[in-house]
Ligand code: HEM
Ligand code: SF4
Ligand code: SF4
């Protein structure tokens with residue numbers, strides 16, 4: 001799975017904000033996309049990586065992958081799913 | 084005729100410092116009242132009280148400044164709106180609960196249904212001293228289970244399903260007690276660390292965990308003059324009937340062993356923790 005090439009449509013960096021704005025920022029970025037498009041979210045270890053993926057899942061989006069950059073940040077790959 | 088304060092107290096009427104005035108405690112189950120009940124409470128507070136109510140620390144509602152002479156009229160008026168008086172004194176008090184799995188995204192158990200069930204089973208039962216049950220839907224513990232004589236906390240037992248896993252590693256991140264390790268593409272759960280919070284399962288993008296809801300129960304909590312945290316004696320209970328048997332055993336042990344006016348915690352200390360734990364373990368093992 002980890003070698004799968006997923007085409008990224010858009011990127012957002014949420015490492016410069018704290019929860020709960022992290023989620024709001026990610027959500028707004030997803031709103032800009034069309035159904036089925038893929039967003040890469042750059043986020044911090046700790047609270048953001050513990051909570052943001054779960055919140056996006058609860059909103060109905062599809063988490064494809066989490067990449068550990070091994071520098072205290074992650075890239076979360078999410079496919080937008082419209083209600 | 085002398086006023087029978089003990090009977091009034093049993094019926095939820097708390098004597099106020101103002102002579103012949105009572106703060107009437109109402110029966111609330113799991114922190115919920117219907118709009119219809121609230122409308123009746125408002126009406127009674129306006130007509131017979133001072134036009135306000137007091138919310139107690141344990142989800143109770145009291146209508147202060149009810150006059151001694153109005154007590155029967157107040158009871159009748161409340162009954163019209165399906166509002167029942169509460170209790171004070173040495174007996175099982177309000178069963179408290181958070182909103183639980185029916186409403187809260189984190190909820191592991193249906194706290195409200197359980198509150199209704201425990202209320203029917205125990206509410207008002209006479210005992211050597213007051214006895215409190217509190218039910219909280221998950222490890223977040225919004226309802227503060229351990230401050231009750233019996234605290235019930237919802238949780239889930241998780242099992243990893245290899246075939247659904249996409250190896251994203253989110254569950255390992257979501258676990259706050261580091262109970263999850265990914266070893267050679269396999270998820271290993273350290274059961275000695277797992278606290279049944281379910282964060283791994285709820286966060287998993289592919290729902291690669293199965294969850295079995297259940298209860299973590301604590302005994303002997305106190306949060307008044309003395310503060311003491313209820314202790315878990317037995318493991319996670321994943322069976323509703325067994326939970327009731329354990330609650331039955333705890334309350335019966337208290338009834339059988341406590342001196343008058345002795346709280347559960349003190350009875351456990353006086354008679355011996357090991358004896359109490361054994362009684363609970365017996366109920367758990369033979370349930
Ligand atoms: C003037 C200030 C603000 C107003 C008027 C406001 C208003 C709102 C409203 C109306 C919603 C509901 C949106 C919806 O229907 O989905 C909302 C959601 C939310 N707000 Fe605010 N907000 C304000 C400031 C903030 C701030 C400062 C934060 C965080 C630092 C915040 C965090 C959130 C979050 C996390 C949600 C949930 C997002 C969602 O689930 O869609 N808000 N806010
Ligand atoms: S204890 Fe859990 S289920 Fe209950 S309200 Fe808090 S978060 Fe929700
Ligand atoms: S249920 Fe909670 S404590 Fe147990 S492994 Fe999952 S996240 Fe960790």
Ligand code: SF4
Nearest residue numbers: 248249251252254287
């Ligand atoms: S969160 Fe789910 S999919 Fe991701 S590693 Fe854990 S079990 Fe696998």
